[in-house]
Amino acid sequence: MGVILPLLMLVLTSAPCSAATLPQTSAVPGGIALIPLGATPPGTVRFEGGPVMVLPDAGQYWAVVGIPLTQAPGEATLTLPGGATLPFAVATKDYPTQSLTVPNSHHVNPTAEELVRIRNEASALRRGLDLFSADHPAFPLAMPVQGVVSSPFGLRRIFNGEPRKPHSGLDLAADEGSEIRAPAAGVVVLTGNQFFNGNTVLLDHGQGLVTFYGHMSRIDVKVGQAVVRGQVLGRVGHTGRATGPHLHWGVSLNGVMVDPRLVTGEWR
Ligand SMILES: [Zn+2]
Known part of the structure; x- marks a missing residue:
């Protein structure tokens, strides 16, 4: 019993939305932005016209967005189904x-x-x-x-x-x-x-x-x-x-x- 209980707790606590964990985030050119999308499945989210990865984690959905090395720092925009937009910030990064x-x-x-x-x-x-x-x-x-x-x-x-x-x-x-x-x-x-x-x-x-x-x-x-x-x-x-x-x-x-x-x- 002493062994089974901790295992059971592990299963229970990781059950909802356990399909994936997310990559690390660094919202810079050449980095990855993680953008929260709420608790309901958002449908296809787009960046620069193409679809982006959407994963569940910690009770909500996240857009996992690759940012091009050529992206100008400042505001970038995701497009949601139906055409609404969701801005996110891209910081600068100086590569050697x-x-x-x-x-x-x-x-x-x-x-x-x-x-x-x-x-x-x-x-x-x-x-x-x-x-x-x-x-x-x-x-x-x-x-x-x-x-x-x-x-x-x-x-x-x-x-x-x-x-x-x-x-x-x-x-x-x-x-x-x-x-x-x-x-x-x-x-x-x-x-x-x-x-x-x-x-x-x-x-x-x-x-x-x-x-x-x-x-x-x-x-x-x-x-x-x-x-x-x-x-x-x-x-x-x-x-x-x-x-x-x-x-x-x-x-x-x-x-x-x-x-x-x-x-x-x-x-x-
Ligand atoms: Zn190389």
């Missing part, structure tokens, strides 16, 4: 700058032919990142690799002296061949070898949460395959635009890349 030297100059200034390939690959990625399936993701996500953070999210990057897009993921340095594991259950929606990203996998976790794996030495999953949390997706490598073996891990919410540390509970 990093200069990198990559040995292959094509990875800084691609040829016209390479640009065609890059555009096609970007379109395929965009289709994957814009998916919005019905599954409910469970937070927090696990780290996909046991590695050291070698480059944080959001760095403004200068490659061989030329400014390029900010860093849209988290780089986890690990030995070549280290296992990359699914941080949560999902479905593989893209695999392939890309010009910048090298061997690449996209996992759809549901409600607009899609995770990205780049520079892999090997891919061990196929498009359409359902994976469980902890399942091996492939191995760490340095394919594509990489200066050494690492996983580039990207986390996308409603089609925008956000700081992965917010979904693993490791954000400070």
Whole structure:
């Protein structure tokens, strides 16, 4: 009895709205806003025209909104079913700058032919990142690799002296061949070898949460395959635009890349 009672209490206290816990919030460009929506299911809530994740927690529903790195600080707006709007504040965040030297100059200034390939690959990625399936993701996500953070999210990057897009993921340095594991259950929606990203996998976790794996030495999953949390997706490598073996891990919410540390509970 002494053992059963605490277990029973745990079940009872976590029963209502226990389907999900929320990611951490940081309402800045590249962050996540958590916006309370009340106790009744709100229907489809939109940001910039697209649907956003809605999860129950602590007796009410929350919009879980990915904020683009390009978002201007100030007021942003959610649209509710029926057209009512709900404003929320986006604070400023200054990300540091990093200069990198990559040995292959094509990875800084691609040829016209390479640009065609890059555009096609970007379109395929965009289709994957814009998916919005019905599954409910469970937070927090696990780290996909046991590695050291070698480059944080959001760095403004200068490659061989030329400014390029900010860093849209988290780089986890690990030995070549280290296992990359699914941080949560999902479905593989893209695999392939890309010009910048090298061997690449996209996992759809549901409600607009899609995770990205780049520079892999090997891919061990196929498009359409359902994976469980902890399942091996492939191995760490340095394919594509990489200066050494690492996983580039990207986390996308409603089609925008956000700081992965917010979904693993490791954000400070
Ligand atoms: Zn990276």
